[in-house]
Amino acid sequence: MDMNRRHFFRVSGAGLVGSSLVALGFSPSAALAETRSFKLARTTETRSICPYCSVSCGLVMYTLGDKAKNVKSTIVHIEGDPDNPVNRGTLCPKGAGVMDMIQSSSRVQHPQVREPGSDQWKRISWEDALNRVAVHMKADRDANLIKTNAAGTTVNRWNSTGFLISSASSNESGYLSVKIARGLGLVTLDTQARI
Numbered sequence: 106m107d108m109n110r111r112h113f114f115r116v117s118g119a120g121l122v123g124s125s126l127v128a129l130g131f132s133p134s135a136a137l138a139e140t141r142s143f144k145l146a147r148t149t150e151t152r153s154i155c156p157y158c159s160v161s162c163g164l165v166m167y168t169l170g171d172k173a174k175n176v177k178s179t180i181v182h183i184e185g186d187p188d189n190p191v192n193r194g195t196l197c198p199k200g201a202g203v204m205d206m207i208q209s210s211s212r213v214q215h216p217q218v219r220e221p222g223s224d225q226w227k228r229i230s231w232e233d234a235l236n237r238v239a240v241h242m243k244a245d246r247d248a249n250l251i252k253t254n255a256a257g258t259t260v261n262r263w264n265s266t267g268f269l270i271s272s273a274s275s276n277e278s279g280y281l282s283v284k285i286a287r288g289l290g291l292v293t294l295d296t297q298a299r300i
């Protein structure tokens with residue numbers, strides 16, 4: 106390259122100014138990256154699991170408004186969790202559209218019960234719901250547990266209730282759910298992931 110003394114100082118000076126700006130945090134690439142993080146700057150980051158299938162991909166959900174007074178928080182963005190070893194930041198089209206399900210007006214967000222003989226669903230608290238489940242499970246198990254088979258061998262089978270396990274469970278919580286259900290004698294298990 107043909108470079109005289111004046112040209113050399115001009116190029117060196119420009120390089121020095123450029124690198125100083127970078128050192129001060131004014132690099133163009135950093136500025137572009139900052140545009141993206143700015144969009145999510147006021148959000149709260151929550152990690153969760155995609156509820157759709159048994160792959161159980163990790164999600165990062167960004168919520169806006171939960172730090173402001175009198176404002177209802179809203180999920181504004183969802184993406185794959187890059188730290189989750191299952192999906193490493195990726196999501197299939199179904200999982201990538203999970204925000205539509207979360208914000209759907211027809212989504213059931215509270216426990217409800219339809220009493221025998223009623224055609225109406227009634228909203229109840231989570232505590233009531235869990236108590237009712239426990240009471241019904243115990244009553245049914247007490248009435249229907251099969252302790253021994255025809256040969257007299259202990260089997261402890263509980264065939265009159267089924268157990269549906271969440272597809273939003275991790276491997277570990279899925280394992281524990283099956284252990285608890287089998288420990289109670291339940292034979293019929295399935296997961297919402299197959300529905």
Ligand code: SF4
Pocket residue numbers: 155156157158159160161162192195196197198199200201
């Ligand atoms: S993102 Fe797709 S593959 Fe992953 S859990 Fe959800 S539905 Fe399954």
